[in-house]
Amino acid sequence: MRFALQAEHGEESILVTLVGIDGSSPRALGAQMMVTGDGRFCGSFSGGCVEAAIVGEALSVLEANQSRVVRFGTGSPYVDIRLPCGGGIDLLFTPRPDPGLLAALVASLDARRPAAMQIARDGLSLGDPAEREPQWRGDSFRVAYRPCLRIMVMGHGDALTATARLAHFFGAQTRAFSPSVDDVATLSASGVEASLLTMRSAMPDLVPDPWTAFAFLFHDHDWEEVMLPWALTSPHLFVSAIGGQRSRRDRLEMLRAQGLDDAAIGRLTSPAGLIPATRDPATLALSIVAEIVGTYQEGLSQTALATPGRQPMPSLL
Template identity: 50%
Template sequence: MVATTPLDILRFLSARADEGVETVLVTLVAVIGGSSRGIGTQMAVAADGRRVGSFSGGCIEDAVAAEALETLADGWGHVVRYGIGSPYIDIRLPCGGGIDLLFTPRPDTASIRKALDLLGERQPAALRLECDRVTVVADAQEAPWNGECLTHCYQPALRIHALGQGEDLTAFARLAKAFGAQVHALSPDVGTCMDLAALEIAATRIQVRSTLPLTASDHWSAIVFLFHGRDWEEHLLPQALALPAFYHGAIGSRRTHRARLDALQASGVPLEQIARLRGHIGLIPSTRDPATLAVSLLAELVAEYNTLAHWTYWTGESLADAEQ
């Protein structure tokens, strides 16, 4: 994984509780001017000095960790500003702005684990963060800092079901796994499945062209077809379009995609399902090598995933609900 994720913060807090080590949860609650991190960014610091998460490129993390340990000793939470307007005149942010950080000592372990359980069940989770407590709230909808509390939401991890074979599939699966996505690769090619399994990437063999070995998906998942020939799409693609996902896509030229849509309509696939399918996918047009295709497609999926999270948390409804 290339960097810490929000779920890693929660897992860190839970793991330290198992060890009997006290912790402090630090949350960015306000930004003044510019900042490299957004509101809701978090860091966790343990009493033994271990920590996870960041608020800058290393400019203030040592100071935040020291403040967190003092917070544990004092026994009460508070908000501290770093950067412009801060009492710590020797600590400056490179962007020239300021951030307000909420230090919450000894966050409730039961609430942290309830949030992790919800996320493990592929459900959003929300925590109400205050100076002296952290509690799970039923409504997974963001609420900004009001001087006393902030409600911060966590989305289930990005899950990607990728179908294909050869280097296009393996390159994409490797990059997505490194990013931190939950990757499930499906391929008719035994060698491809073996290569992916050796990399500890979940891989399922597609035994026949008529049956998609995928029965469960959700609105936090993406389903992508990376086959260069459309023969594997004929029966598998209609089955995939019937499954919930925030993104359905298939590689190919615009000409290929038009033919694909015609074939789906001719086979009786409902128009609302056909409308979900993206063609000519990825942010970089006309990719010519597996590595560029992987970067192009993953960037688009992450952007769509973040849009889904933003919509869900600030409106209280899913994009799927809004489209109905």
Template identity: 45%
Template sequence: MTERRVAPRPLSPRRGRAPENARRPAIGASAAHRFADLPDDPTKRVPVSRPAATVSEIFHLLHDAGHAGHRGVLVTITALTKPGARAIGAHMAVLKGGESAGSFSSGCVERAIVAEALAALDEGASRSVRFGEGSRYIDIRLPCGGGMDVSFLVDPAGDVLAQAIDRLDTRQPVALRLDPTGHLALSHDPGATATGWNDGVFTVHHDPRLQLVLLGHGPEMLTSLKLARTFGAEVVLYSPDDAIVAAGLAEGTMAVHLLSAADPPTLEGDPWTAFLFLFHDHDWEPALIGQALETPAFWIGAMGSRATHAARRAALAAHGLAETAIARVHGPVGVIAEARDPMTLGLSALTEIVGAYHVLR
């Protein structure tokens, strides 16, 4: 018996792109509608700030605004004299009307960033500005007490942004080269490009965002789903429970209904994917964990006690899996020992997963 699919499958790194029905609309397709109601006079617009925007959302905002004829600035942290609230390579987007996305602090420097970006737009020239320690702005201090160099790239190239968006949306790494003269380009080898300065050009590397594949049944599935979506992860859900599949679909999550433990679906993942198994009926695990181990996922784990995990390891060995493969499976999962209630267990496991994901970066 084969599984009944009730939503598009997750992205396949082996194919290099998502199925057509799982991909976003064409880049810029809705730009004209999205910006159609903006008044031509920037002073009559109401600025909107979205400090929690993702890298892809920042690029989308700039690209779509440019596509609709509105100007913008790509703002990037290029150096720090001390550890700061954001890392080198963090971005903000600022549009001509004062709308912004992204943040560099808890709010102490964003107004100055927006003002500087608007001044760069008025001048029509890209620039680099120091904030904090050593800055000409003596009234702006960073919480860390250090200095922050920021690049303001006026009217970034729309075709380059479109390519960067496409790579991130199809779960491929991307690296942007920011020339001090205001030129923006893609690195030809993003996988081998680290964030930093090289020969007078600043390069910033971005990996695809965390993808969490949840497999199981019980209340832990829905609490983990909600926590992961709040964090901003892409989530894919597999369950033999119709109610959980329906709840996942209601949350806008791709979901697959599992019908047979003996004939599981082909699981897919990439180096930025984590698999979290949340089965109370562990007969579902061997074949599915075996599928997960065939992917380059950076993390695979399953809930349960130490005794449960020992039994799981024996079941995986009986299923024909090598000891080196079985050793990749984390258990017990989470950073909170003896977590029992669904919310604590989900938070504990997600914390471990996010920590492992950030080591990749």
């Protein structure tokens, strides 16, 4: 969507949506691709196997100015185009999507609010973001969008800088907080947004939401006394903290002394990361970021795995 809005003024575009899967597919139901009138595109459905044919089809749809569903892979009229997984995908081509609606969706996501789109033969409309499943509803297909993953990394030293860098280069919206001037300077030089913590009682200047994950990487755990209870009692996706057995016991006592109940304390993942007992900062960073990304993906209604069978589709031809 942002790609279409950033295209040259007056450039027409075609929205392509994955609306049916037969067998397996590299992308999930509801995945989308945008093609501009000069043949440029953003997004993919097969990692390069059918994109050239999709662009050609999109330009044909733009010329005809009429939505259509086209099968690629197994069962497709394009017998010379096959998906590597051996399945088939049905793509809905929508010419000239309303820029105002696309801008409204982008604005909602930028404000970290979920959004949804209804795609019908006669164009697009906003949908109900509370309905998460990508699916046909009568003669229209709905797609839900969730705010991007945001990772808040709090701590100091190599574990902090390695984790924040990896989260940033993965593509998550990343912010780092550290009491170390050197940490802030190092991360800022890498393009990571980093802020200096000056007081243990000061709260970070951010508003958590259900797509925000926290990674506490303090070796001096006194820094957690205010921020960790705040994170656990705020809307969040995931909260984790490093530390050995003694640190975890002391942290548990601290949280109970702060008045947190068992339900809130149970939302803390400790020790952090998928790889147990690692002491190498780079490995710890990979372990923590992978755990957070996995949690984010689990929270989405779409899956990146094969989707058996096909959804019934109304005729848009």
